[in-house]
Amino acid sequence: MIRIVVIVSEPTSLATTRGHLLLALQAAGYEVHAAAPVDATTVRWLTENGIRFHPLPMERAAIAPFGDTLLAFRLYMKIRELKPQVVLTCAIKPIVYGIPAALIAGVSRRHALITGLGYAFTDRHKSLRWRMVNAVARLLYAASLRAATTATFQNEDDHDDFRRLGLLGLTPANVVNGSGVDLDRFKVAPLPEKPxxxxxxxxxxxxxxxxxxxxxxxxxxxxxxxxxxxxxxxxxxxxxxxxxxxxxxxxxxxxxxxxxxxxxxxxxxxxxxxxxxxxxxxxxxxxxxxxxxxxxxxxxxxxxxxxxxxxxxxxxxxxxxxxxxxxxxxxxxxxxxxxxxxxxxxxxxxxxxxYDIKKVTAHMMEIIGVERPL
Missing domain, CATH: 3.40.50.2000 (Glycogen Phosphorylase B;)
Incomplete structure (x- = not known):
């Protein structure tokens, strides 16, 4: 059985945004593990669905050299312990620390999903703090994405910017239509008349x-x-x-x-x-x-x-x-x-x-290299 570890910085996304993908991987015969900061509701959902959860302390927004070094070490130790064939990382810290950790640990398939660029790329006022954060983020992305098997973006603009900035190297890149939306759950509702x-x-x-x-x-x-x-x-x-x-x-x-x-x-x-x-x-x-x-x-x-x-x-x-x-x-x-x-x-x-989540999940499964049909 192929083992995959999905690493995220926002734990609630495992159920709300990545849940359909996790269940699809499981249905395709993968042994699915998730690593993230602890969120009780998410842990309950994962457990109920047979997905193994591994707590991963992480300061999502802060730049903390000691804390981030410790995070990188924890990621390496956890990946080495689990010995997965596939690692999927989502968001900046899981990507920039998780992809190199997976490479060193000998994981053959290392996937980066860039779900958005956040503060490091979007300060319109170009403050000194932002310039420093942007420079560090670009260096970290460039180093980690060169070690990735694939890089996947959720819009063409982010993909084009990373290519233009030279952050991808020779890593193959893909673009998917966001995270998709569950059309069965989000049904059409009557349009209220009041503005x-x-x-x-x-x-x-x-x-x-x-x-x-x-x-x-x-x-x-x-x-x-x-x-x-x-x-x-x-x-x-x-x-x-x-x-x-x-x-x-x-x-x-x-x-x-x-x-x-x-x-x-x-x-x-x-x-x-x-x-x-x-x-x-x-x-x-x-x-x-x-x-x-x-x-x-x-x-x-x-x-x-x-x-x-x-x-x-x-x-x-x-x-x-x-x-x-x-x-x-x-x-x-x-x-x-x-x-x-x-x-x-x-x-x-x-x-x-x-944007049907079923179509987006199918595309992600193709990128990850899942051979069995959904």
Missing amino acids: RFLMIARLLRDKGLAEYLGAARLVKAVRSEARFDLVGDEDPNPAGFPVSELEAAVKDGTIHYHGPVEDVRRVIADARIYVLPSYREGTSRSVLEAMAMGRPIITTDAPGCRAPIVPGVNGLLVPVGATTPLAEAMIQLIDNPDEAECMAKNSRSIAEQR
Whole structure:
């Protein structure tokens, strides 16, 4: 039996984002192991599905030379102990430390899945701190990806940037349509008549939170009936959004903040239009989920954001970091309900054609080299 170890930095992604792939690998006859920081709900799900979990302490956002050295050593020891034939790493720290560890441990198939580039590649202000983080990230990626069997991206822009920056070397690279969306779970919901906007994101500046709040204020000044909802948790990332600014927007009635929500289907069903003014994504899972439930999308003309959108067909694209165009797009869909309803139908259609999780999983299985059919 072939043994695979899947290493991630965000444990909840094992069930929510990678769950379909893990179960498909298992069904194909693989012995599946997962390594990540501990999350009780995720560990329970993995255990119930016969997937072996290995706790892996990891500071997802922090740059900590001692802690990261210890992480690299732990990864090497765990991989050497498990003796897998395949290792799949997702996100920057599992990739830059897990791929070399797998090479040294003698693993023959070493796969890197770049799900997004995050703060290390998206600070629009090019601060000194960001320049240092970016330089380190590029060096680490270049070293680790040259040791990978394959590198897989979730949008063409990230792939092209890594090629242009010389970070891939001769490593074969692939592009998949994000992580996909479960069309059976995220079913079409009736489109509410009231102009209710929704954004789901971790509380980070580079998700476009300032722009969302600013656009909400502009829209409410001229369309007082509009409502703006925000779902998401705080994040230790250096680009974290100040809680004080969020609290002020809640206090003055600009937005309704729900915090983290375990099942987002209810909040998507309550919304008429989904908004994500992010500066960069891999491919946003929340956008795909909103599309699957039949919602028009307003997002930015940025890598990973524009990929699922056909402008004027299932949504609107606005410039990155621009509040006024975002507000204008919101008003356009408030004032043109027929256009919004047409986009809603097209969103579901595009989700079915390109982002069905079954199709994405099949593509990932092909990349990993699974010989048995799903």
